[in-house]
Amino acid sequence: SARRAAISAVTNYKPSSPPMNFRDTSTGDLFNANVFSKSVMKKRLPKPVYKALLRTMEAGEKLDPSVADVVAAAMKDWAISKGATHYAHVFYPLTGLTAEKHDSFLAPDDDGTALAEFSGKQLIQGEPDGSSFPTGGIRVTFEARGYTVWDVTSPAYILENDNGTTLCIPTAFVSWTGEALDKKTPVLRSMQALNQQAQRILKLFGHTDGSLVSSTAGPEQEYFLIDRNFYFSRPDLLNAGRTLFGAAPPKGQEFDDHYFGAIPERVLAFMLEAERELFKLGIPVKTRHNEVAPGQYEIAPMFEFANLATDHQQLTMTTLRRVAEKYGMVCLTHEKPFAGVNGSGKHVNWSMGSSSQGNLLDPGDTPHDNAQFLLICGAVIRAVHKYQGLLRSVVASASNDHRLGANEAPPAIISIFLGDQLTDVFQQIKAGGASSSIPKGTLTVGVDVLPPLPKDAGDRNRTSPFAFTGNRFEFRAVGSNQSIAGPLVAMNTIVAESLDYCATRLEEATGGDPEKLHGELQKLLTEIMNEHGAIIFNGDGYSEEWHKEAEERGLLNLKTSADALPVLKNQDIIDLFGKYNVLSERELASRLDTYLEQYCMTIGVEAKLTIKIAKTMIFPAAIRYQNELAATCTNLKMLGYEFDTNTLDAMTELVKELQDSIAELEASLAEGESDDLLAESRHCCDSVLPLMNKVRTYADKLEGFVADDLWPLPTYQEMLFIK
Ligand code: ADP
Ligand code: MG
Structure with missing residues (x-):
């Protein structure tokens, strides 16, 4: 079974060889190694440009757009010297995750070759499509313009992967109306x-x-x-x-x-x-x-x-x-x-x-x-x-x-x-x-x-x-x-x-x-x-x-x-x-909508998973063992022995309760969907979640009965203690 295979894989784990050697470079030397830091800027930027940037970074002054081209060129050269082929505007949508859109530095040149390009405009502003991120109604798909805007106060950095490196530029993500679609913009405003x-x-x-x-x-x-x-x-x-x-x-x-x-x-x-x-x-x-x-x-x-x-x-x-x-x-x-x-x-x-x-x-x-x-x-x-x-x-x-x-x-x-x-x-x-x-x-x-x-x-x-x-x-x-x-x-x-x-x-x-x-x-x-x-x-x-x-x-x-x-x-x-x-009121409302939606979706997914796992993994294991017990009972009785059916009785009861609770959860899930997110979230909280817990209670009890070799899911003990 998958569970057995997992245990065996874990117990046979070998660190990749050769192990990383952490002693060669001291960790201290690595600090900021991949950051377009102040010291890099100071080295690579003309003094007035560096000063102007500092005033924005440290004193919160408005950014002078004329410096952007100079900064972009310096940033690009620095990134390419570090092996970067692409740049990415990184932004923080309302999902709470991190999003990035990658673009190549390279642009075709007249003579058929490719030239590395990165202008001030490309540094300052991007236009990822990103229309699938939740915006709580601020941005409907037909007006799907969303912009990423360079946040000077958070330095650009290089992200290394096994196959290449990317220049990452932290940005704010806003709609074409200037409304915040992200988590960063309000932080800066606050x-x-x-x-x-x-x-x-x-x-x-x-x-x-x-x-x-x-x-x-x-x-x-x-x-x-x-x-x-x-x-x-x-x-x-x-x-x-x-x-x-x-x-x-x-x-x-x-x-x-x-x-x-x-x-x-x-x-x-x-x-x-x-x-x-x-x-x-x-x-x-x-x-x-x-x-x-x-x-x-x-x-x-x-x-x-x-x-x-x-x-x-x-x-x-x-x-x-x-x-x-x-x-x-x-x-x-x-x-x-x-x-x-x-x-x-x-x-x-x-x-x-x-x-x-x-x-x-x-x-x-x-x-x-x-x-x-x-x-x-x-x-x-x-x-x-x-x-x-x-x-x-x-x-x-x-x-x-x-x-x-x-x-x-x-x-x-x-x-x-x-x-x-x-x-x-x-x-x-x-x-x-x-x-x-x-x-x-x-x-x-x-x-x-x-x-x-x-x-x-x-x-x-x-x-x-x-x-x-x-x-x-x-x-x-x-x-x-x-x-x-x-x-x-x-x-x-x-x-x-x-x-x-x-x-x-x-x-x-x-x-x-x-x-x-x-x-x-x-x-x-x-x-x-x-x-x-x-x-x-x-x-x-x-x-x-x-x-x-x-x-x-x-x-x-x-x-x-x-x-x-x-x-x-x-x-x-x-x-x-x-x-x-x-x-703004609209921005706030859009957040409420998004978070309610996420809440309902999370519980919806969990409920569906609960049903699926209970039906296709736990129930089958339970009835197999129940069948074994029943067969033993019948055989022994045929041979004239007594067989205490306590375990079989308890199992049978639990299997029935498991089935019934799954049905209840299915019914609750079906009736929960609604256009009114507030109502739906209440339903998730008051009905779906408790019913999920009910299914779990019976399943967890069954875990204490079913033969270990039939149990399909890695147990808590295995997951938490086998290292
Ligand atoms: P503890 O576990 O005792 O709470 P930690 O050392 O794990 O302490 O974490 C304390 C955190 O508080 C660290 O991240 C530390 O930098 C942070 N901290 C200390 N002074 C300030 C401050 N003035 N403002 C914000 N965070 C601070
Ligand atoms: Mg702590």
Whole structure:
């Protein structure tokens, strides 16, 4: 059987020979080797052109189109010197995947030869057809023009394959009306919005140098590795990215013997090569370790500007998948490939900073800095409380639903973990609302009580979806398979709104008098704590009590994507994105449509797979064994022996239940299709999914009965423990 063949292939795995030698070139030398980096530009571009580009990259100035031809020529020469034959505009459609359209540099010349060409126009703008990407109605096929536009802030790079190399140019993908069809455009817009509002706050504190405030992101990626032989003998993994069947193995993760354990040889070789590939692309990977579940690992880079971090995150996922293949494995980025063991998340560490101010969420140690920190931290608290529904909806997906709210990932309730020290400070601010009791000149913002925070706050809370971790917030509800663009757009925009609110209040209250700042700030923060302090929770997010308490506090508990996605229709969300020019109403609506559609399609595909596997693999195995039992029974009875039919009875019952549940699922699937995506998503959530689980329950029970040699699917034990 396929299962037996897979086990035998895995146990006979031999690394490709000769093994890669990682010692010859030091990894450090590889950093940025394939990137059209600043140092390459500096070498290859005329000074004024280089300067103009830098102003766009670093200060967010408008790009001077006249420099494009010069840059394009330099880029082409550099790429060709690296063996590139093609260039590709890389873009990020709403599917969350990465798309690229390749064009050859070569164009026929008059004399019948071919000439390498790459103009400024080709660099700046492309027109991939791409009309099959979901656009949620923005772009209908008859007006199918979509453009890719060069994003100067994310450097071009060379992608090496076994057969050649390609110059890749990160781009935004927009319709001919200028509407965003992709995930990158809103990230850039939201960064701009955040910068504008942050400047106003900095101005209140006397920082007027105007250096660009950018949001920063450091995404930690969790993933599973399994041998590809198992992968290909599991139609569910292959088509849905997760197992739809599989009884819990006798030994799971209960011993915690995998977590931070020694990394297996094959996996380590994979990691080394993946890291080197990422280094060449200028992705500053830093940590790697085993995660909690068997077969689960994590990779984390140093943080970068949000836009670059987003592009690099996408590249990280594709690189992990590509390199895993070379080692005979498959990298699973699905949030919950295996039921009953931990799922995978993508913790997105988020902060904001500028070249002159550094990290704005660093508590620092002078009171003056602390006041500014407390204001910004207060603004984040307000934003997360006010827009908790939005934060839940930007991490909504059919696959992440299996993780959020289960007993290992953050719950679906959004709350903030501040740690004991900061919580105490904010409690004092709240209590000190009538600040008269605090002697003038000391207080004002409760700064004197702020103890110098250890950079690594010793206390951690793994159950919190949104945690302050020393000098940044860590958004932990993001799914391992998701683009981090959506979460970053939400973070940047809600914090921009909150900073706008705070700046406006303080500008009005102080009338520009810096003497009044601290007093007014105290008032504002007290008010924020009174109105929004309910979002702060340092306890155990998994506990029953928290669910009750959260409800009493009026916090949302949007358990599924079908509950969370419709938040994008709320007027306050439309207003929010409209006001800061991040997404127009139409752009937002198109996203809701696309995500609902993806949700329904995912569950639809899973349901069809469930039916197919149950009918054509599990049912046949079950009745074969049932037949064997029945034959044994008959034969023995004929010979005058007794035969205990307990097993046969139980099997027969289960087979019937399996058949009945398959029929129920089929019926539910048939009645679910609808033009109304909201209704369809509800149906998927409330009917199709539970019925899929029902089929699974019986199938998994049968796995405990059917003779091992008849069982068709590689088991959890085999997939997770045979390496
Ligand atoms: P842990 O597992 O303890 O959360 P990791 O080292 O795995 O820590 O990941 C921490 C992540 O946070 C790294 O990607 C790191 O670069 C990032 N980070 C640190 N400072 C900032 C910051 N100011 N803004 C955004 N991300 C940051
Ligand atoms: Mg971590």
